[in-house]
Structures are given as structure tokens and as C-alpha cells.
Amino acid sequence: MRSRARAWVLGSLSVVVTAACGDSGGEESEAPAEDEVGSTDTDTETETGTETETDTETGTDTGEASLLRTVTVTLDGEPVEGATVIQGGTGEPYFTDAAGQVVVTLDDTIPGDLALMATHPEARTIGQSVYVDPALAQDALLFELTRIAVGDNELYPYSPPGVPGDNGTTAECGHCHVRMKLDWYDSPHRQSASNPAVQDVYAGAAAALDDQASCEAAGGSWWSGLVPGSAEQAPRCYLGAGALPDLNPDCGQDAACDTVATEFGQCADCHAPAIEGPAGGRSLLEATGTAYEAGVHCDLCHKVEGVEPGAAAGVAGWLHLNRPLERSDKIGLGEWEVLTFGPYVDVPNPRMGASPRTHFLTGEFCGSCHQLDQQALVPGTSLDPGRWPEGTLPVHSTYEEWKAGPFGDIAPCSSCHMPAETEYANSADLTADFFAMQGVARGWVRPPGATRRHSWVGPRTPSSGMLELAAAVFIDASVEGGVLTAELTVRNVGAGHAIPTGEPLRSMLLFVSARCGDEALAAVGGDVVPDFGGALDRQPSPADWSSWPGAEVGDVVRVLDALGWVDYEGFGPFGDGSFDAAAKGLPRYGFVGQATVVAVNGDQVSFDQPLPAGDLAVRGRPAPLSGGDATVPEAVAGAPGFGFARVLADAEGATMAPHHRAVDVRSDNRLLPQTEWTSTHLFESACAEPVVEATLVHRAYPVALATERGWDNPQQVMVEVSL
Structure with missing residues (x-):
């Protein structure tokens, strides 16, 4: 019988890594020639890494036996149970x-390096070359794992992710994980610290008002303060509410709080978690360099060794960091022993220092x-214990919404x-061009779906289509007695959490109109866009x-009747029976009529038609389906339609307040997963088969706040439908 043996001589794993992923100015090493990667059969055994075939006349079947290996794994010199060998x-x-032992059956059909790895949650993964040629094979393999030093090294400097177009060296995560770097670079995570809106709300500033005249014309103060992302001070516009002036009442009246504040809120714990030094409780304005430019980045997330749900958010408690404490003796790998926590048990590359964690x-x-x-964070304010007996407000609850959902x-x-x-076969961008280099340095082909893109797509990634997939709108309409009754149902069909979710300044608005041919029909009743x-x-x-x-030509004044309260099923106490309709806090108004301002004389205005009687008149701008632009947010409260939001209120009663000021969740009618809401709208109809049109949009910020600060305020169309 003829038996086939395969001999692989890899040398030390560290040599393989140096050859394939060295610090040589960012240059990728060339793929080895075909005869260097075990792809050529010969009739003699060699030690060059090629396959060999050996004829035997004894009839002895050595194939299966030669694939068995006894592996022993120790941890700090003691046999360890439950270690993973792969x-x-x-x-x-x-x-x-x-006894720390297991018998492993090798698979000699796997392309690339034949290597075994051993790992344990308390240690870094290590690997060894293995051989199936009986002349070279090891009968037993010993893996000596060393416990990771437990704790968090505040002296550790985070590794930068890198930037597109420059692969740098292995000191940057993006040197090997190029696709992940590109995805992350375009994601909201990179901008978590540098987002101008975040910095403005933090300092009580308006970066868009970048000269003294425009700042003071808007009612702001032109003071010297810290430039975000820098330790430098320069004149800036300070305007409106901010975490620093609100939480530090002894500053912010005559000068900026930037350098004197002592209370920082919890902003940096999530928005700039990679500020070097102590984790948690830092000022967002301490974020400079990588901490500012990279926000939530690779080396931060992959230094998380454990999670503690329910603890303080971010690096203040929920995320347990373990920045490496051991000094490195490896040339070119930095001052500290490399350490990376991740989801995989089979990453032996010494440049990673990988240790597996399931929380990823x-x-x-x-x-x-x-x-x-x-x-309640603002000094002198408190929560109503009758409404919030646990003493906290659900400001961000995406996790709990998902956890409780289907x-x-x-x-x-x-x-x-x-x-x-x-596109790529693993996180190190393994492709067909590099399949011959599978192994310790470039990794192996992973099953489809095992490698995830680091893009974190969502409402701030319009090209992802996430918003369009989140909701559906259904129309049911009938005409009777010259009145069209349209029922609009909005359903959360695609999101595993409420929509909208996350930042409570977000909202989702529904606009409804009707027409006979090209003639718009007048609304005469029904639900309206909330306040x-x-x-x-x-x-x-x-x-x-x-x-x-202050009125201008083109403004619309809408007249509404007060009809009590909207009784909806929302998140937490807004849906579990704790609150009645009034406590759920969403006033219900019915549309009566509207008129458009056609002339202005001082404070007096003239309309295109008389205003009807009603309980409340609201001045705003045309809605998207009545001459407005669906992508431009305008003041549209009272327009035929509806809306969904978590509405925070501050101690002065102002709604849609930045969450650091919040003392109440006034209302929360956001749509939970697989739930729906139906609103009703009435129009005069001069035809038997009118057309009903609806548009659902997602709005990033309240109009008043975005206008005050000069922010870009994209309003994205989610659904457009007609019947």
C-alpha cells in the first residue's frame, strides 16, 4: 500500500510573523513562491516545507495514527482543565x-500552516508548528500558558488605528486590518469625541459661530476657551446650555468653564473613553490626539477584558479595562507586553497577544x-420620586429595549x-491572492459570517439603508359624505430596539396629505405632529x-383643538401600567385649520384665509407635503401627521432638553420592536377616489437647538407611500 505523509517546517512562529508582518515601513511582504508553501509533491522527504510522498511495502496504515497528538496545557506551570486547544x-x-490533557486529531488537508494553539481566558494564546510526517511528528505537545497580570495600566499608551491610505506599521491596528480600519473610519464611533454637536453641548458653545460678530449677534459670549482636541486656548463662542456651565454653577457667567470646571458629567466615559491615564470621570476636553481624533477605537475596545451590565456607563464601570501591566522584552513590540482581547480562540500571532472573550x-x-x-445632575435639581422611584431616568435605553424585545x-x-x-476571508483581509499565506501571520479562512465589518451602520450612515428597513407605513382610506378618512399605521418592522433610539434628541415624524388629481385637499381634522x-x-x-x-411671509399658523392625552404603549413605565394616559405626558391635539402669512406689518400679519376658532394656534413652517422639503427640518408642530420621540424635560419645563439637564422623561411614545401606532386624519374630498400620501422622516436634532448652535441637521426620509 502507498501512504502519504506531509512534512511542514515552519520554524518558530515569531519568525513567521516577522517575515509576513514586519515593521518595514508598512510594506507588505511578498507572497512566497509556490514551492515554499507546501504545494509541490516530491518523492523524497525534505525539510523545506514541501509535501512528500513515501512508498511503503509493509502494508502498515500510518495515516490515521500519525494524525493523533496528545496535548498537555499548563497555566503558570500547573495542568489546567478547560483550556482550549484548536x-x-x-x-x-x-x-x-x-490533568490538562486532550488528544487532538489533526487535519492535514487544511491549507497553509499546520499549527496547534492553546488558550485560556486567563492567558494569552500561544501556538506551535505540528508535523504529520512520522519522521518529524511530535508524539506529545506541551503548551505552557502564563497568566495575564490582572489590572489596568494607566501608563499604557493606546495604539492608534491608523488612517485610510497609509498602512503604517504593525504599531497601528489598521496595518493588517485594513478593511476594518476603513469601515471604522467612516463610522460614528470614530467621531464620538470630535463630533461638533457633542463638544458644543458639553462646553455650552457654538463652534459654527466662529467670529465675534456672529456670536454676539446670536446672543453668545466671545470668550477664551479650550479648543476641542487641543490643549490650546483661543476665542470661542459660548452660547446656550452646556454640561460644564450647568454642572458647575460657579463658572460660565463671565468666562468659560473649560479650565476651571470640577464636575464633568459622564460624557467622556463613552465619547472619549481612550483618554490615557485613569479611566472614567475625565473631562471631554482632556481628549487630544488619538483620544479625540479616533474616539471609540480598536485598541480601546480590545482592551476590555470583561463587562459588568448595570454598572456606571462606559469605562467608568460597565467596561473592565485590562491594559497590559507586564513589561515587554520583545524588540519592536513596545514597552508593554502586547495584549488583545477578542472573540476568537485561534489567534496565535505574537503581535496580537490575543486572549479570548465571549462578550464581544x-x-x-x-x-x-x-x-x-x-x-438628576444639575445642582439643585431632583427627580420626582413618584414618577421615578428608583432615582434614575432611562436616558439611553437601546440595550434594554433590545434585551426585552423579540x-x-x-x-x-x-x-x-x-x-x-x-469580500475578505478573515479580519486580516485574507483573500484569494494570499490564500497561500494562510497561517499564524495572516490567519485562516473563517466560515461565512464569522468576520463582521466594523462599520456600526445606523441612522448616521444613510447609505446603509438601515432607516428604510426599520419602519413600514400602511394606509387605509375611505370617503363618506365628502370627507376622506385616512388611517396611517406606522410599524417597527426591522429594528431590534425602539425607533428612534439612542440619543433622546432624535425624533421620527410622519406627514400626511391628500389630493384629488393635482388639487391638494384641505385637512379638517385628525392627529397632528406633536410639539x-x-x-x-x-x-x-x-x-x-x-x-x-417675528413672523415672516410664508409662515403657517395652524389651529388645533385640545383633546386630552394620547394613550400609547411605550418603554418602561410608559407601557408597563405604571402611568395612566395623563402621566404618559403626550398631549393629543386635533387639527382644525391653517392659514399662511402673506404680509407682515410690524407684529401684525395678514393671512391667505381667515383662521378658524380653536384652542391653540401654532406658528411654524410648511410641512414637507405642503410645499416644504422633506430633507430640511422645519418647525412643523401641528401639521397633519404624527410623531415619535422620547421627550426629556429640564427643571424649567423646557422639553427636548440635552440629557445632562433632564429631570423627567415627559413622554416616550417611540415604537418598540414589532409594535405599531395608527393615527387618523380627515380631509375634505371633492372626488370619490382621492390620493393619500405619507412621508416618514428621521430627524437628528430639535429644530430650535440645531438652529441656535448652527448644526447640520439632516432629516432623512425613511418611508414614502401613497394610496
């Missing part, structure tokens, strides 16, 4: 017994910053927000509705 490229783990595959990891239950047990956050990688849709002014009856200070 052959690279197989995806099939073995686990050691109480769960929603609990994401919940660290996407769940924030907050006390996807909580089957689809973690990464299922949607980190799409499966379809969080924005208003330029409001006047209750019996005020003089011909006087509107």
Missing part, C-alpha cells in the same frame, strides 16, 4: 481534562454605552450594525392671532 483553520476546539459576541458589550440610567435572545447588536464581511416637531411661536385662545412678533 488547530488553525479547522474551527473545531478541544478542551483539556483535569453579545449585546452586553454594546450596552456599556448604549444604556444610561441617569440621576430579538434579544437570537440576534445581538452586531447582527445588524456589524454586517457580515463578504417636539418644533414651533416658532404658540398662542392659546383667546389671544390675538393676528399679532405674531
Whole structure:
């Protein structure tokens, strides 16, 4: 009989890594020639890494026996039970017994390096070359693991991810993980610290007002302060509410709080978690360099050794960091022993210092910053214990929404927000061009879906289509007695959490109109866009509705009737029976009529038609389906339609307040997963078969706040439908 043996001589694994992934100015090493990667059969055994075939006349079957290996794993010199042993490229783990041993069957058909790895949650993964040629094969293999020093090294400097177009050296994560770097670079995570809106709300500033004249004309103060991302001071515009002036009442009246504040809120714990030094409790303005430019980045997330759901958000408690404490003796790998926590058990590359953790595959990891239950933060304010007996407000609750929803047990956050990688075979961008280099340095081919793109797509990634997939709108209409009744149902069909979710300044607005041919039909009743849709002014009856200070031609005044409260099913106490309709806090108004301002004389205005009687008049701008632009947010409260939002209120009663000021969740009618809401709208109809049109949009910020600060405020169309 003829037996076939394969001999592989890899040398030390560190040599393989140096050859394939060295610090040579970012240059990728060339792929080895075909006869260097074990692809050529010969008739003699060699030690050059090529396959060999050997004829035997004895009839002895050595194939299966030669594939068995006894592996012993120790941890700090003692046999360890439950250690994982795996052959690279197989995806099939073995686990050691109480004696630290396991018998492994090798698969000699795996392309690339034949290597075994051993790992344990308390140690870094290590690997060894293995041989199936009986002349070279090891009968037993010993893996000596060393415990990771437990703790967090505040002296450790985070490694930068790198930037597109420059692969740098292995000191940057993006040197090897190029696709992940590119995805991350375009994601909101990179901008978590540098986002101008975040910095503005933090300091009470308006970066868009970049000269003294425009700043003071808007009512701001032109003071010297810290430039975000820099230790430098320069004149800046300070305007409106901010975490620093609100939380530090002794500053902010005559000068900026930037350098004197002592209370920082919890902003940096999630928005700039990689500020070097102590983790948690830092000022967002301490973020400079990588901490500012990279926000939430690779080396931060992959230094998380564990999670503690329910603890303080971010690096203040929920995320347990373990920056390496051991000094390195390896040339070119930095001052500290490399350490990377990740989801895989089969990463032996010494440049990674990998240790496996399952939390990267769960929603609990994401919940660290996407769940924030907050006390009253502004000095002198408090929560109503009758409404909030636990003493906290659900400010960000995406994690809890997902956990309680139908996807909580089957689809973690990464299922949607980190799409499966379809172009590359693993996280080190292994492609067909490099399949011959599978192994310790470049990794092995992973099963489809095992590698996820690090893009974190969502509403701030319009090209992802996530918003369009989140909701559906259905129309049911009938005409009777010259009145069209349209029922609009909005359903959360695609999201595993509420929509909208996350930042409570977000909202989702529905606009409804009707026409006979090209003739628009007048709305005569039905539901309207709530107050969080924005208003330029409001006047209750019996005020003089011909006087509107600041009005302009083209403004629309909408007249509404007060109809009590909207009784909806929302998140937490807004849906679990704790609150009645009034406590749920969303006023219900019915549309009566509207008129457009056609002339202005001082405070007096003239309309294109008389205003009807009603309980409340709201001045705003045309809605998207009545001459407005669906992509431009305007003050549209009271327009025929509806809306969904979590509405925070501050101690002065102002709604849609930045969450650091919040003392109440006034209302929360956002749509939970697989739930729906139906609104009703009435129009005069001069035809038997009118057309009903609806547009659902997602709005990033309230109009008034975005206008005050000069922010870009994209309003994205989610659904357009007609019947």
C-alpha cells in the first residue's frame, strides 16, 4: 500500500510573523513562491516545507495514527482543565481534562500552516508548528500558558488605528486590518469625541459661530476657551446650555468653564473613553490626539477584558479595562507586553497577544454605552420620586429595549450594525491572492459570517439603508359624505430596539396629505405632529392671532383643538401600567385649520384665509407635503401627521432638553420592536377616489437647538407611500 505523509517546517512562529508582518515601513511582504508553501509533491522527504510522498511495502496504515497528538496545557506551570486547544483553520476546539490533557486529531488537508494553539481566558494564546510526517511528528505537545497580570495600566499608551491610505506599521491596528480600519473610519464611533454637536453641548458653545460678530449677534459670549482636541486656548463662542456651565454653577457667567470646571458629567466615559491615564470621570476636553481624533477605537475596545451590565456607563464601570501591566522584552513590540482581547480562540500571532472573550459576541458589550440610567445632575435639581422611584431616568435605553424585545435572545447588536464581511476571508483581509499565506501571520479562512465589518451602520450612515428597513407605513382610506378618512399605521418592522433610539434628541415624524388629481385637499381634522416637531411661536385662545412678533411671509399658523392625552404603549413605565394616559405626558391635539402669512406689518400679519376658532394656534413652517422639503427640518408642530420621540424635560419645563439637564422623561411614545401606532386624519374630498400620501422622516436634532448652535441637521426620509 502507498501512504502519504506531509512534512511542514515552519520554524518558530515569531519568525513567521516577522517575515509576513514586519515593521518595514508598512510594506507588505511578498507572497512566497509556490514551492515554499507546501504545494509541490516530491518523492523524497525534505525539510523545506514541501509535501512528500513515501512508498511503503509493509502494508502498515500510518495515516490515521500519525494524525493523533496528545496535548498537555499548563497555566503558570500547573495542568489546567478547560483550556482550549484548536488547530488553525479547522474551527473545531478541544478542551483539556483535569490533568490538562486532550488528544487532538489533526487535519492535514487544511491549507497553509499546520499549527496547534492553546488558550485560556486567563492567558494569552500561544501556538506551535505540528508535523504529520512520522519522521518529524511530535508524539506529545506541551503548551505552557502564563497568566495575564490582572489590572489596568494607566501608563499604557493606546495604539492608534491608523488612517485610510497609509498602512503604517504593525504599531497601528489598521496595518493588517485594513478593511476594518476603513469601515471604522467612516463610522460614528470614530467621531464620538470630535463630533461638533457633542463638544458644543458639553462646553455650552457654538463652534459654527466662529467670529465675534456672529456670536454676539446670536446672543453668545466671545470668550477664551479650550479648543476641542487641543490643549490650546483661543476665542470661542459660548452660547446656550452646556454640561460644564450647568454642572458647575460657579463658572460660565463671565468666562468659560473649560479650565476651571470640577464636575464633568459622564460624557467622556463613552465619547472619549481612550483618554490615557485613569479611566472614567475625565473631562471631554482632556481628549487630544488619538483620544479625540479616533474616539471609540480598536485598541480601546480590545482592551476590555470583561463587562459588568448595570454598572456606571462606559469605562467608568460597565467596561473592565485590562491594559497590559507586564513589561515587554520583545524588540519592536513596545514597552508593554502586547495584549488583545477578542472573540476568537485561534489567534496565535505574537503581535496580537490575543486572549479570548465571549462578550464581544453579545449585546452586553454594546450596552456599556448604549444604556444610561441617569440621576438628576444639575445642582439643585431632583427627580420626582413618584414618577421615578428608583432615582434614575432611562436616558439611553437601546440595550434594554433590545434585551426585552423579540430579538434579544437570537440576534445581538452586531447582527445588524456589524454586517457580515463578504469580500475578505478573515479580519486580516485574507483573500484569494494570499490564500497561500494562510497561517499564524495572516490567519485562516473563517466560515461565512464569522468576520463582521466594523462599520456600526445606523441612522448616521444613510447609505446603509438601515432607516428604510426599520419602519413600514400602511394606509387605509375611505370617503363618506365628502370627507376622506385616512388611517396611517406606522410599524417597527426591522429594528431590534425602539425607533428612534439612542440619543433622546432624535425624533421620527410622519406627514400626511391628500389630493384629488393635482388639487391638494384641505385637512379638517385628525392627529397632528406633536410639539417636539418644533414651533416658532404658540398662542392659546383667546389671544390675538393676528399679532405674531417675528413672523415672516410664508409662515403657517395652524389651529388645533385640545383633546386630552394620547394613550400609547411605550418603554418602561410608559407601557408597563405604571402611568395612566395623563402621566404618559403626550398631549393629543386635533387639527382644525391653517392659514399662511402673506404680509407682515410690524407684529401684525395678514393671512391667505381667515383662521378658524380653536384652542391653540401654532406658528411654524410648511410641512414637507405642503410645499416644504422633506430633507430640511422645519418647525412643523401641528401639521397633519404624527410623531415619535422620547421627550426629556429640564427643571424649567423646557422639553427636548440635552440629557445632562433632564429631570423627567415627559413622554416616550417611540415604537418598540414589532409594535405599531395608527393615527387618523380627515380631509375634505371633492372626488370619490382621492390620493393619500405619507412621508416618514428621521430627524437628528430639535429644530430650535440645531438652529441656535448652527448644526447640520439632516432629516432623512425613511418611508414614502401613497394610496
